[in-house]
Amino acid sequence: MTEALQELLTGNTLWLMLAGVVAGIVIGALPGLTATMGVALLVPFTFWLPTLPALMVLLGVYVGAMYGGAIPAVLIRTPGTPAAAATSLDGYPMAQAGRAGLAIGISCITGVIGGVFSTLVLMYASPQVARFALKFGPAEYFALAVFGLSVIASLSERSLLKGVLMGVCGLLLATIGMDPITAVPRFTFGLTPLLEGLALVPVLIGVFALGEVLYQTSLPEPDRSLFREIGRVLPSRTEYKRITLPTLLACLTGTFIGALPGVGGDVASFVAYDQAKKVSKRPEEFGNGSVEGLAAAECANNSVTGGAMIPMLTLGIPGDAVTAVILGSLLMHGVRPGPDLFEKQAHLLSAIFVGLLVANLLVLPVGLAGAKLFAQTVRAPRHFLFPTIVVLCVVGSYAINNSLFDVGVMFVFGLVGWALRRWGFPVAPLVLGLILGRMVEENLRRALILSGGSWMVFLQRPLALSLLVLAVLSASLTLWQRRRTR
Amino acid sequence: MVNVRRLCLLITVFAGVLIAGCQWRGEERFPSRSITIICPPAPGGVSDTLTRALAAGAQQEFGVPVVVENKPGGANAVGLNYGAHAAPDGYTVTYVVAELAILPHLGLSPISPDDFDLLARTNYNPAAVTVRADSRWRTLNDLLADARAHPETIRAGNSGTGSIWHLAAVALQEAGGAKFKHVPFGGAAPAVQALLGGHVDVVCVSPTEVQAHVEAGKLRMLAVLTNQRDPLFPDVPCARELGYPLDIGAWGGLALPKGVPAERCQRLLEGFRKAFGRQEFRQMMAERGVRLAWLEGEEFRRFVQAQSALNRELIASMGVNLSRGDVGYLYLPRLLAVLGVLLALAIAVSEKLARRPADTLPMPGVRDSVRMALLSLLFVVLLPLVGFLAASALFLLASVLSTKRVNLWQAIGFTLVVSAGVWWLFQNVLGVPLP
Numbered sequence A: 001m002t003e004a005l006q007e008l009l010t011g012n013t014l015w016l017m018l019a020g021v022v023a024g025i026v027i028g029a030l031p032g033l034t035a036t037m038g039v040a041l042l043v044p045f046t047f048w049l050p051t052l053p054a055l056m057v058l059l060g061v062y063v064g065a066m067y068g069g070a071i072p073a074v075l076i077r078t079p080g081t082p083a084a085a086a087t088s089l090d091g092y093p094m095a096q097a098g099r100a101g102l103a104i105g106i107s108c109i110t111g112v113i114g115g116v117f118s119t120l121v122l123m124y125a126s127p128q129v130a131r132f133a134l135k136f137g138p139a140e141y142f143a144l145a146v147f148g149l150s151v152i153a154s155l156s157e158r159s160l161l162k163g164v165l166m167g168v169c170g171l172l173l174a175t176i177g178m179d180p181i182t183a184v185p186r187f188t189f190g191l192t193p194l195l196e197g198l199a200l201v202p203v204l205i206g207v208f209a210l211g212e213v214l215y216q217t218s219l220p221e222p223d224r225s226l227f228r229e230i231g232r233v234l235p236s237r238t239e240y241k242r243i244t245l246p247t248l249l250a251c252l253t254g255t256f257i258g259a260l261p262g263v264g265g266d267v268a269s270f271v272a273y274d275q276a277k278k279v280s281k282r283p284e285e286f287g288n289g290s291v292e293g294l295a296a297a298e299c300a301n302n303s304v305t306g307g308a309m310i311p312m313l314t315l316g317i318p319g320d321a322v323t324a325v326i327l328g329s330l331l332m333h334g335v336r337p338g339p340d341l342f343e344k345q346a347h348l349l350s351a352i353f354v355g356l357l358v359a360n361l362l363v364l365p366v367g368l369a370g371a372k373l374f375a376q377t378v379r380a381p382r383h384f385l386f387p388t389i390v391v392l393c394v395v396g397s398y399a400i401n402n403s404l405f406d407v408g409v410m411f412v413f414g415l416v417g418w419a420l421r422r423w424g425f426p427v428a429p430l431v432l433g434l435i436l437g438r439m440v441e442e443n444l445r446r447a448l449i450l451s452g453g454s455w456m457v458f459l460q461r462p463l464a465l466s467l468l469v470l471a472v473l474s475a476s477l478t479l480w481q482r483r484r485t486r
Numbered sequence B: 001m002v003n004v005r006r007l008c009l010l011i012t013v014f015a016g017v018l019i020a021g022c023q024w025r026g027e028e029r030f031p032s033r034s035i036t037i038i039c040p041p042a043p044g045g046v047s048d049t050l051t052r053a054l055a056a057g058a059q060q061e062f063g064v065p066v067v068v069e070n071k072p073g074g075a076n077a078v079g080l081n082y083g084a085h086a087a088p089d090g091y092t093v094t095y096v097v098a099e100l101a102i103l104p105h106l107g108l109s110p111i112s113p114d115d116f117d118l119l120a121r122t123n124y125n126p127a128a129v130t131v132r133a134d135s136r137w138r139t140l141n142d143l144l145a146d147a148r149a150h151p152e153t154i155r156a157g158n159s160g161t162g163s164i165w166h167l168a169a170v171a172l173q174e175a176g177g178a179k180f181k182h183v184p185f186g187g188a189a190p191a192v193q194a195l196l197g198g199h200v201d202v203v204c205v206s207p208t209e210v211q212a213h214v215e216a217g218k219l220r221m222l223a224v225l226t227n228q229r230d231p232l233f234p235d236v237p238c239a240r241e242l243g244y245p246l247d248i249g250a251w252g253g254l255a256l257p258k259g260v261p262a263e264r265c266q267r268l269l270e271g272f273r274k275a276f277g278r279q280e281f282r283q284m285m286a287e288r289g290v291r292l293a294w295l296e297g298e299e300f301r302r303f304v305q306a307q308s309a310l311n312r313e314l315i316a317s318m319g320v321n322l323s324r325g326d327v328g329y330l331y332l333p334r335l336l337a338v339l340g341v342l343l344a345l346a347i348a349v350s351e352k353l354a355r356r357p358a359d360t361l362p363m364p365g366v367r368d369s370v371r372m373a374l375l376s377l378l379f380v381v382l383l384p385l386v387g388f389l390a391a392s393a394l395f396l397l398a399s400v401l402s403t404k405r406v407n408l409w410q411a412i413g414f415t416l417v418v419s420a421g422v423w424w425l426f427q428n429v430l431g432v433p434l435p
Helices: A002-009 A013-029 A037-046 A053-070 A070-076 A084-095 A100-134 A138-149 A160-174 A200-217 A237-259 A267-277 A291-315 A322-331 A346-379 A382-399 A404-422 A428-451 A462-485 B002-023 B046-062 B072-083 B140-149 B164-175 B190-197 B207-216 B260-279 B281-285 B295-320 B329-353 B366-402 B408-429
Strands: B035-039 B068-069 B093-096 B118-126 B128-132 B155-156 B180-182 B202-205 B219-224 B249-257 B293-296
Touching: A002 A013, A002 A037, A002 A322, A013 A037, A013 A070, A013 A346, A037 A053, A037 B128, A053 A070, A053 A100, A053 A291, A053 A322, A053 A346, A070 A084, A070 A291, A070 A322, A070 A346, A070 B408, A084 A100, A084 A200, A084 A237, A084 A267, A084 A291, A084 A428, A100 A237, A100 A291, A100 A346, A138 A267, A138 A428, A138 B281, A160 B329, A200 A382, A200 A404, A200 A428, A200 B190, A200 B366, A237 A267, A267 A291, A267 A382, A267 A428, A267 A462, A291 A322, A291 A346, A291 B190, A322 B046, A382 B366, A382 B408, A404 A462, A404 B366, A428 B180, A428 B329, A462 B180, B035 B046, B035 B072, B046 B068, B046 B093, B046 B118, B046 B260, B046 B281, B072 B093, B072 B249, B093 B118, B118 B207, B118 B260, B118 B295, B128 B140, B128 B190, B128 B207, B140 B164, B155 B190, B164 B180, B164 B202, B164 B249, B164 B295, B190 B202, B190 B207, B190 B219, B190 B408, B202 B207, B207 B219, B249 B260, B249 B295, B260 B281, B260 B293, B281 B295, B293 B295, B366 B408
Parallel strands: B035 B068, B035 B093, B155 B180, B155 B202
Antiparallel strands: B093 B249, B118 B249, B118 B293, B128 B202, B128 B219
């Protein structure tokens, strides 16, 4: 371990890594450019680097981009990456209330805590976590998705019915495209780009960013004196106290959800957000600029990084799309992740561990130093800011798949987001439904195929059953909390 | 004020030069500008790695940039469709994959091998029948005998209905007179994961996907479904020596849209052949366990046609053994639609009963919003017609001026900075081509 650290600190490796982190933050902050894309864009540049520095750059980009996504989510309600959707729920109201600096500061600090925590888990408990993750079969994944859906209850703002309706709409939107089991096209209207279903990022950019721009333009110019405030970056002592518990919970949730292949930061941040609301003394602040909600979402989102590396390094199975790309570049450098990596290439493994730790720690100074700078965005006069956001919306939705169709999707969902905002329908449950829809359907049907059509399978498997019970408990707890605060 | 005006003028001139520079194209010899390889699968997989490594070599052969553009979606239908309809000028090459010979038979995409001029095959990865190391099957015959005795009990994981690995499992059961219970997953990796976790019993995927686990003693490869043993796994028997005349696997190759001039085809073929022969490329592929298998022109075409015919038969026989226990593809949408309607009714009734005003937000300046929406629509519509630079410039100029808060020069300066800046950032720094 010390050897790897020495190697990292000598020569140019640390600088390369810093460059990777900065590049990652920029890429993550640009809507439509996700961590996956950032890493994929940089893989060719690392062909010519020796294995270790190449890996360090990629890890830097990965970690940087996971944090970078929070910046536009906070400042202009545009989640830079899908995982930052939950961040915008409380980050954006904070920025609007003149606390943009603090919102960025908190997301940076909690993000780094999450990243470091998950790296420690990766270092010391990988084999155990991976073995547990393998126990998740279709029935368990279905139960987990249902548990995720139970979060809808706490994402519903004033009317629970409206929230649930939006969740159902999200699930319905997710059924567009080839069905996951028999590959029959549904609701595609003969359009080839719809075969794979609606792409998540254009929808997100539409409902959040474009919808918000359209809504805000119809408002009279707000009292700029408040909005122009950036405020301090570092949290106060009481704020630290408030975010401690939600951050700890989010670390655990994020790391574990990240370790499950196929479930990523988008799900983790919503689940952690819900948990934070449940343990909070002031649940009514959620959605209106709660530091706890912001901390939980952003911490979970970054804890996914270490978690997702667990199945990749131990089993050679990527935990999400980004780690799939990193896996590809590892292989290209002659590193073969999988069961024997821990025995035969321990040197490289410890380099990866140290690299992840250092990359996470590098985010802290870069993120905090840049916070004031990024936050200047909120000072821009809105007749310049809004058109620029629209341009970024268009470019971002195009860049994700190089598809003009996605630009159209983004525009349509921009109108939808505007209308929903107008008539008081919450947007977040719609997004959560869309994120979880495929997971719900494909695992439900896969589990039923495996059981030969018997629904008892969800009750007979202890893990699946406990997750379903948890889902019911979680939803009831939220309902009880809503009643009490009313 | 004079300074602002000067600055604006300066920026105008600068940006004008930049734009002109981007648009200028010499057209004397082929290739004289960058070549794009359309790679239908998403970044990170074998196909993506192969095309990027090949592009790196081809760039030096052609002396122009060779860029890879991923077009993921619709079981690769999106990318194949895009590649087949690209301009037939030789500057767009498509990396065609096994799905090209599958999709038409599934009725999912009108694109077939006939829509391409096939240049050359690059790789061929046979299906490897793999089980857990602690399973009771030690040979392929054990497995098939068991599957014959207990039809539809052995759970075979595949990478999606109609995927090449699903077809491989179907081909195996047909050859062995057996029946598996087929369980589709969202790709080969999740299927292998389910195999490791004991949720399925067998997978037929490419050897690269299971290699590490086989070496670690977790999984056992029973056979590769080809005519000869795989040189990378000499100890694993092939299907033919076990008495099953099977040859099925995933392949990839380069193709052009119909109508590219013959001399350009020839030039591309030569260049890619040389890039394919490069030592770095071969070594990189060997490290990833990709079996390179070059096959040119007419031979490649015959291979694809044979694959297509084989797949058609397999898909026809597949229809009868679609999975029992599945609730069907309309179950969930129907359930959700009913639920949605009920909820909408409940909301309407409860708002009526409560007689409280619907919690709509006030929107005094709806007119401004509508204008913004219309301008955005114009932007989206113009984007494919006139390109990003012109469309975004028009949009920015119109939307900034319409607020009547800035003068013309400020608006022009702002427009140029944002349009050109975004263009430069995406196109040149990030390497994401914009229309």
